[in-house]
Amino acid sequence: MSNKSTAAATAFEQLKQKAAGTWNTLRDKPLIMVGAATCGRAAGAQDITKVIRDELASRQIEATVIEVGCMGHCYAEPLVLIQKPDNPTICYGYVSEGLASMLVREFIAGDDPCIEFALAAMEVNDFIPTFEDFPRGMVEKKVVMQHCGIIDPENIDHYIANGGYEALAKAIDKSGEEVVSEIKTSGLRGRGGAGFPTGVKWETCRQFKEDVKYVICNADEGDPGAFMDRTLLESNPHQVLEGLALAAHAVGASKGYLYIRAEYPLAVERIKKAINQAEESGLLGESILGTDFNLTLEIFQGSGAFVCGEETALIASMEGEPGIPRHRPPFPAEAGLWGKPTVINNVKTLSYIPHIIRKGADWFRETGTPDSPGTAVFALAGKVINTGLVEVPMGVTLSQLVYDVGSGIDGGKQFKAVQIGGPSGGCLPESFLETAIDFDSLNQAGAMMGSGGMVVMDEDDCMVEIARYFLDFTQNESCGKCTFCRLGTKQMLEILERITKGEGALEDIDTLLNLAKNVKTGSLCNLGKTAPNPVLSTLKHFRNEYEAHITEGRCPSLMCLNLIAYYILPDKCERSCDACIGSCPVESIFSNEDRIKVVDQEKCVKCKSCMDACPPQYSAVVKLSPPELVQEKENDNG
Amino acid sequence: MGKKINLTIDGKKIQAMEGDKILWAALENDIYIPHLCAMKEQQQSPFAGCRLCFIEIEGKPRPVAACTEPALEGMVVNTRSESIDRLVEAGFNLIMSNHHIDCKICAASGACELQKIAKERKIRLKPKKLVQLDRNLPKDHSKDCIIYDPNKCVLCGRCVTACRTEGTAVLGLAYRGFERMVTTFGDIPLGETDCSGCGSCANVCPAGALIETDN
Amino acid sequence: MKLTNEEKTAAIETSQRILSNYNQEKGSLIPTLQQIQNELGYVPSPAMEVVADHFNVMKVDVYSIVTFYNQFRLTPPGKNQVKVCMGTACHMRGGNIIMDSWKRRLEIDCGETSEDREFSLDRVACVGCCTQAPVTVINEEIHAKVTPTRVEGLLYAYQLDKDKENKKAGEDN
Ligand SMILES: Cc1cc2nc3c(=O)[nH]c(=O)nc-3n(C[C@H](O)[C@H](O)[C@H](O)COP(=O)(O)O)c2cc1C
Ligand code: FES
Ligand code: FES
Numbered sequence A: 001m002s003n004k005s006t007a008a009a010t011a012f013e014q015l016k017q018k019a020a021g022t023w024n025t026l027r028d029k030p031l032i033m034v035g036a037a038t039c040g041r042a043a044g045a046q047d048i049t050k051v052i053r054d055e056l057a058s059r060q061i062e063a064t065v066i067e068v069g070c071m072g073h074c075y076a077e078p079l080v081l082i083q084k085p086d087n088p089t090i091c092y093g094y095v096s097e098g099l100a101s102m103l104v105r106e107f108i109a110g111d112d113p114c115i116e117f118a119l120a121a122m123e124v125n126d127f128i129p130t131f132e133d134f135p136r137g138m139v140e141k142k143v144v145m146q147h148c149g150i151i152d153p154e155n156i157d158h159y160i161a162n163g164g165y166e167a168l169a170k171a172i173d174k175s176g177e178e179v180v181s182e183i184k185t186s187g188l189r190g191r192g193g194a195g196f197p198t199g200v201k202w203e204t205c206r207q208f209k210e211d212v213k214y215v216i217c218n219a220d221e222g223d224p225g226a227f228m229d230r231t232l233l234e235s236n237p238h239q240v241l242e243g244l245a246l247a248a249h250a251v252g253a254s255k256g257y258l259y260i261r262a263e264y265p266l267a268v269e270r271i272k273k274a275i276n277q278a279e280e281s282g283l284l285g286e287s288i289l290g291t292d293f294n295l296t297l298e299i300f301q302g303s304g305a306f307v308c309g310e311e312t313a314l315i316a317s318m319e320g321e322p323g324i325p326r327h328r329p330p331f332p333a334e335a336g337l338w339g340k341p342t343v344i345n346n347v348k349t350l351s352y353i354p355h356i357i358r359k360g361a362d363w364f365r366e367t368g369t370p371d372s373p374g375t376a377v378f379a380l381a382g383k384v385i386n387t388g389l390v391e392v393p394m395g396v397t398l399s400q401l402v403y404d405v406g407s408g409i410d411g412g413k414q415f416k417a418v419q420i421g422g423p424s425g426g427c428l429p430e431s432f433l434e435t436a437i438d439f440d441s442l443n444q445a446g447a448m449m450g451s452g453g454m455v456v457m458d459e460d461d462c463m464v465e466i467a468r469y470f471l472d473f474t475q476n477e478s479c480g481k482c483t484f485c486r487l488g489t490k491q492m493l494e495i496l497e498r499i500t501k502g503e504g505a506l507e508d509i510d511t512l513l514n515l516a517k518n519v520k521t522g523s524l525c526n527l528g529k530t531a532p533n534p535v536l537s538t539l540k541h542f543r544n545e546y547e548a549h550i551t552e553g554r555c556p557s558l559m560c561l562n563l564i565a566y567y568i569l570p571d572k573c574e575r576s577c578d579a580c581i582g583s584c585p586v587e588s589i590f591s592n593e594d595r596i597k598v599v600d601q602e603k604c605v606k607c608k609s610c611m612d613a614c615p616p617q618y619s620a621v622v623k624l625s626p627p628e629l630v631q632e633k634e635n636d637n638g
Numbered sequence B: 001m002g003k004k005i006n007l008t009i010d011g012k013k014i015q016a017m018e019g020d021k022i023l024w025a026a027l028e029n030d031i032y033i034p035h036l037c038a039m040k041e042q043q044q045s046p047f048a049g050c051r052l053c054f055i056e057i058e059g060k061p062r063p064v065a066a067c068t069e070p071a072l073e074g075m076v077v078n079t080r081s082e083s084i085d086r087l088v089e090a091g092f093n094l095i096m097s098n099h100h101i102d103c104k105i106c107a108a109s110g111a112c113e114l115q116k117i118a119k120e121r122k123i124r125l126k127p128k129k130l131v132q133l134d135r136n137l138p139k140d141h142s143k144d145c146i147i148y149d150p151n152k153c154v155l156c157g158r159c160v161t162a163c164r165t166e167g168t169a170v171l172g173l174a175y176r177g178f179e180r181m182v183t184t185f186g187d188i189p190l191g192e193t194d195c196s197g198c199g200s201c202a203n204v205c206p207a208g209a210l211i212e213t214d215n
Numbered sequence C: 001m002k003l004t005n006e007e008k009t010a011a012i013e014t015s016q017r018i019l020s021n022y023n024q025e026k027g028s029l030i031p032t033l034q035q036i037q038n039e040l041g042y043v044p045s046p047a048m049e050v051v052a053d054h055f056n057v058m059k060v061d062v063y064s065i066v067t068f069y070n071q072f073r074l075t076p077p078g079k080n081q082v083k084v085c086m087g088t089a090c091h092m093r094g095g096n097i098i099m100d101s102w103k104r105r106l107e108i109d110c111g112e113t114s115e116d117r118e119f120s121l122d123r124v125a126c127v128g129c130c131t132q133a134p135v136t137v138i139n140e141e142i143h144a145k146v147t148p149t150r151v152e153g154l155l156y157a158y159q160l161d162k163d164k165e166n167k168k169a170g171e172d173n
Helices: A007-028 A038-042 A045-058 A097-109 A135-139 A156-161 A166-171 A176-186 A198-207 A228-235 A237-251 A265-280 A311-318 A347-359 A361-365 A398-405 A439-444 A463-477 A483-500 A506-522 A526-530 A533-541 A543-552 A579-583 A609-613 A629-636 B022-027 B082-096 B113-121 B158-165 B200-204 C005-019 C026-040 C045-055 C059-068 C088-092 C095-106 C148-172
Strands: A031-035 A064-068 A080-083 A090-092 A118-121 A214-219 A255-260 A296-301 A342-346 A375-382 A388-393 A415-420 A426-429 A453-458 A565-568 A589-591 A597-599 A621-624 B004-009 B012-017 B054-057 B076-078 B140-143 B146-148 B172-174 B181-183 B210-212 C080-085 C119-124 C136-138 C141-143
Touching: A007 A156, A007 A166, A031 A038, A031 A045, A038 A045, A038 A228, A045 A064, A045 A097, A080 A097, A135 A388, A135 A398, A156 A237, A156 A265, A166 A237, A166 A347, A176 A198, A176 A237, A176 A347, A176 A361, A198 A237, A198 A342, A214 A228, A214 A237, A214 A311, A214 A347, A228 A237, A228 A265, A228 A347, A228 A375, A237 A255, A237 A265, A237 A296, A237 A342, A237 A347, A255 A265, A255 A311, A265 A296, A296 C026, A311 A342, A311 C026, A342 A347, A347 A361, A375 A398, A375 C088, A388 A398, A398 A415, A415 A463, A426 A463, A426 A533, A453 C088, A463 A483, A463 A533, A463 A543, A463 C088, A483 A506, A483 A526, A483 A543, A483 B082, A506 A526, A506 A533, A506 A543, A506 B082, A533 A543, A565 A597, A565 A609, A565 A629, A579 A589, A579 A609, A609 A621, A609 C148, A621 A629, B004 B022, B012 B022, B054 B082, B082 B113, B158 B200, B172 C059, B200 B210, C005 C026, C005 C045, C026 C045, C026 C059, C045 C059, C080 C095, C088 C095, C095 C119, C095 C148, C136 C148
Parallel strands: A031 A064, A214 A255, A214 A342, A255 A296, A375 A453, B004 B076, C080 C119
Antiparallel strands: A031 A080, A080 A090, A090 A118, A375 A388, A415 A426, A415 A453, A565 A621, A589 A597, B004 B012, B054 B076, B140 B146, B146 B210, B172 B181, C080 C136, C136 C141
């Protein structure tokens, strides 16, 4: 490339200077950032913002308050970041309304940064540790989440000031072919589940000499326990748009869509704003940055069907049809939306693109493993202490995620398994804790990278029940077109329901295994082909739990409602306490002649209220399995 | 005119039109492959839902559906093998676990594709290890020339296509998953729709769910 | 379910108004249905007929779409929409027990509307507040860490609100 700056480069330089101006003036006075993505909002972030604004107003303090996205530390929501001139930026967690006004009073108005409430500092300093000083920070490596939670997602200048749209400005002067080749060299694999090489997909699409082509961002995130894509859309919408624009430039498309899940209203709103801002700045729309590259982006909202995440079903629904997958080939890259060559990529995949173009394929390959370069984003949930979103290099082990990032199991319980990949993934037991997290190792272990949902389970979680739960989900979400998925998952679910109710037979396990195998081979699309994974993996690693349900009518984890009973230990019951009686929603607990509380098993709906209500110093309520044990206990007590 | 190509199915050398799917190449040469949903007119965008037409192609690691796989020059295909037979049987069993079986009084008996598959592949009509997934939906007698029993429907979708090409397009596939069914707008009885009674749906129904009566 | 004449007219007029902003390209079919659903709370037959007409597709094809996607309802929702999260995290913290509590208290099944049309009960899959599990969304408000006792409390609060409203309405008259 010559040093002579092109028209596009000049145009972009102007945008950059303006953005730098906005960004730098932010630093002149105190800046308060409230994490207000959906997770933060649920924890009350908007009330916190209001308290802060009111408190500032009543004290007539000049400060900027902005709502930012999510940093991933969801366990500590609501989160507030304060940047005061001459101080490091400090992140506070578990912010209540009281703490919020105190921070304004003591730190903004006064001088006391209230260190005792700080989670960590954002920059290295002498008195507060940074996130990198904690085990979680040592494992984490942020690429696509780098700016989530520290820039205003509704302000394009914040994105540009942090390197945003530089990749587009750079690529627009190159040919699409060069962009494709850079992505190919980077080895980036699709983060939507299957891990297909993105560069190869783009190359296929690019080859077709058609006038009309489409690029689509798949933001239909349907895994019932994952919200990485939503967070990226809400916290850094421009990053996705830039990725989509680069994809369009690479394959020669001038029309793009973002297919966003129905339940994500905030994401839709933020993407809409971002598209408008980018168009106003000449980064989208007609003749982008003064070149002959045009791209219009539109939002298409899903209507609530998990299967629409599957690319051919997604296309069907955009064409005004029920979301029913069709046979591939042809692949969308050859014949997609309205029969035209179409590139479909996941939100995360697209979010990596600007970084790769800006910093180069070699930079990208420095992180991760040779076959799965880069980082992985997970929604860590379940029984770990620190839940939330994490971004780690591919290749870290499961145990690092559970113990370093998640800080181990909640409540001193015993780790049992981790479920990866949601409804299409599998459960891995303790012996797999050293498994590396990358596409191929997980596949080999019988799980799947899938969408990035990761649920940690402890001794109280029943593996049969978790298999039943996921199968119930896929069975419910099956489109119903093909025999194996429609009826095979239904038959499997029937069996699992029998087992969790204690009505199973040992030969059911063989039938289940056979069904699972056939549904995997016979189904038309990957929904069916992967639906048996949760069952297969639990059967492989926790067959003893299935057998306990079947032969003993016992749920070892005391979870399956039909196989447990609540029982009040007479010698522990404190007679003068009535806490359990009051807590029971169906009046199933009564006081006997000795004023000891007894559960009427006929009436009990097993809602666990009494167990939660019983003061911890007595802990008189216990669960028994099989439920027949109650009779035994009662006989023992005479 | 399309070009003719040569391939081998079950050891038999046959010819097919280039671009034809293996299923049609086989059927037209008297080699039976179980199938419920395929329609030749639509072979370029096959429905591929019944999942009974599995075959093996030499050089491919996994079984493929014959209705989606184009016949190519020199291809070697097997319609029978232990693993194929097991897969087809499993699919057939699933369909039968959701098909109301009353062959003794069923008007389609004798002309039923399900009976034919059972006979060809020596599979019991009533599957052994699966529970019967009856939905007990009401039969539709509202039209005097057609009886529709959704409990026999195998969701092949052929009637919907036929109703569009030859009839008045009142039939469609609605709902999702296990609830999916062939039905009309608002689930109203056929007699209250614009159905002309042409009977083309019954003609293509492989399972006796739609029956033309003499009225 | 039978629609009243007013409901029918409202359905037709709303649909026509919405459709006047759209061309006849089939890609707009689902977005128009979504908008009808948003405004009316459901997609009744007369609306589907208007839509089919506009896009020149078979009525039954519109019906296929409406019955396929979770988002569309064929019957009006309750005044208060209770949605219980059945996502993975909520499930593991007893989401089904919370669902049972709602069913028991509202005396309706999941997917149904109470007879007085005050409540409807639905399930959702993860609303993204997994750390606050189990979660129930009432109208647009998210309630965290719900217990069976909390269900009683929420209903009680609703009853109080309603009494207040009734009282106010009584006074206004
Ligand atoms: C049942 C099913 C659901 C899916 N859901 C999603 C989803 O929510 N988001 C997504 O990006 N990909 C999803 N996929 C994968 C897509 O079909 C497709 O592979 C992906 O969007 C390609 O993008 P990538 O190459 O960037 O991964 C799903 C696939 C199946 C079979
Ligand atoms: S005939 Fe091939 S799937 Fe039905
Ligand atoms: S599972 Fe309920 S909020 Fe995520």
